[in-house]
Amino acid sequence: MKKPTLCVGLVCVDVVAETEGFPVEDTDQRIPDLSYRRGGNASNSSTVLAQLGMKSEFLGTLTNSMQLDFIREDFSKHCVTIEQCPIFPVCEFPTSIVIISTINGTRTILHHPKNLPELDIQHFSNLDLTNYSWIHFEGRSTNIDNIKQMIRTVRERLEYMKISVEIEKARPVLDELLPLADVVFVSKEYAYFSGFRTMKEAVEGFLDVTKPGTIVVCAWGSEGAAAGQNGTVVSQSACPPVQIVDTLGAGDTFNAAFIYSQVNLWDWEKGLEFACQIAGNKIGQKGFLGIGRFKHPVEALLKSQQQRR
């Protein structure tokens, strides 16, 4: 079995309210469901990697607040290890309120970072990096210098290690991460912010500012996703489920499935197809538990196609 993947970034608490329509201001209503979920991009991606059958580890700051047991148990339930995470006393987890309207599938997010310090280079330096097969970084504008130092540390210590970064938010400083990784995930939001209007245009454009050999991947919601390397760009349509149940974390799922494909040394075109499939499947279920059950048919299909070529 492969060594574990490591996802570095944020874990937060999502308070998820399901409503039958977006609420009207100044009203008081009973809603069909309300749940606490562990959220955060890197936290979600580590979860999906574990559910796809990888050994998966998450690295991010934790705190000894009322939700610590919940966060720990939820990582454990999804088979993600968190042994290296520093635990701060007397802080609170970053928290998002997520309002999901079941009528039209919109999700409205209200986020507060609270007071939990982000991971710094000291926490990262303690790791034995030879333990991992892949290291994925969630690009965070509020912690950019530390993230760049962490990537530098990996490059210095282990030339062969594959690194991916995710650039999601429209923050100029995140540009600095583009030339540093082997796989770069750029969001539609960030692509728009950078002046691109289609996913292919975005992949082509970002390939110009990454180092040779970098794979650029860009998911574009219901239109699908595109990826490219060394001047070749391919797009893939989305694989929507019969019924949209829960879109929260679909992008993180997509990224994890693509990483899975690369850890297993598939062609990136196949990885793109697989990532669209698994992200589509995720949207058809609540949360991430058991998302791996979809892996085997998809994987078998993709492999048989690959053999036929």
Add this chain to the structure above:
Amino acid sequence: MKKPTLCVGLVCVDVVAETEGFPVEDTDQRIPDLSYRRGGNASNSSTVLAQLGMKSEFLGTLTNSMQLDFIREDFSKHCVTIEQCPIFPVCEFPTSIVIISTINGTRTILHHPKNLPELDIQHFSNLDLTNYSWIHFEGRSTNIDNIKQMIRTVRERLEYMKISVEIEKARPVLDELLPLADVVFVSKEYAYFSGFRTMKEAVEGFLDVTKPGTIVVCAWGSEGAAAGQNGTVVSQSACPPVQIVDTLGAGDTFNAAFIYSQVNLWDWEKGLEFACQIAGNKIGQKGFLGIGRFKHPVEALLKSQQQRR
């Protein structure tokens, strides 16, 4: 010192988001503040009674979930005892998401009852009722039979005990509580639902269906409040603070302040004035802690007025 007051009803978790305007559907934003608060009408009223200087006890169901320590510590911080509360295993606290728009002071509430059982007559029967100076019940349509039985138990065991009930939500079954208490708090919502269009009309109307001697009290938001007994009805204008900071729990504060006045054997007209003052002061501060600091000047003023008569 008086014996403790007992407030019987719900405690829940409020996840309170402060936004700079009501959120637009399908957006993702950082918000200025997000906090967890202990909420629930009886829970809030017990808090205000304690902060006004009464010995105060709360009775409602608790559960051994991740928020139990938070709930316990928050009661303790506000000097409310909860020793008699039954604790259920493997449930979750009822939870509300409250979106407060700081631009216009609106509060939008999304509530989910979760799976915590409500208090039943067995839990109540264990109490030594002679320990209390006043018993207040939060009228809950989902638990009406138990509440009626609890009131009956008080009446059977202790003829002298004063009982108040709060009727807030527009649910027909709550009508059954009207004839059972010595003090009845009716909300503007319930009054409207019952066909009344002004607070005086509501108090007059509800006096007709309560037993002789009952005091009916009805708060009417920024217009103030009215109260009445044996055919006499008095209204009082609101006492808004210089700046509206936080309206959450203002009604529960009003009720607690009125109960405080009655435990201390003031005229109910003075109680009405005091309740409007303390509720107004509450709106000018976040939460309930230290609301008692307003009590002494108000109390002194009311007493001096009373002596002048």
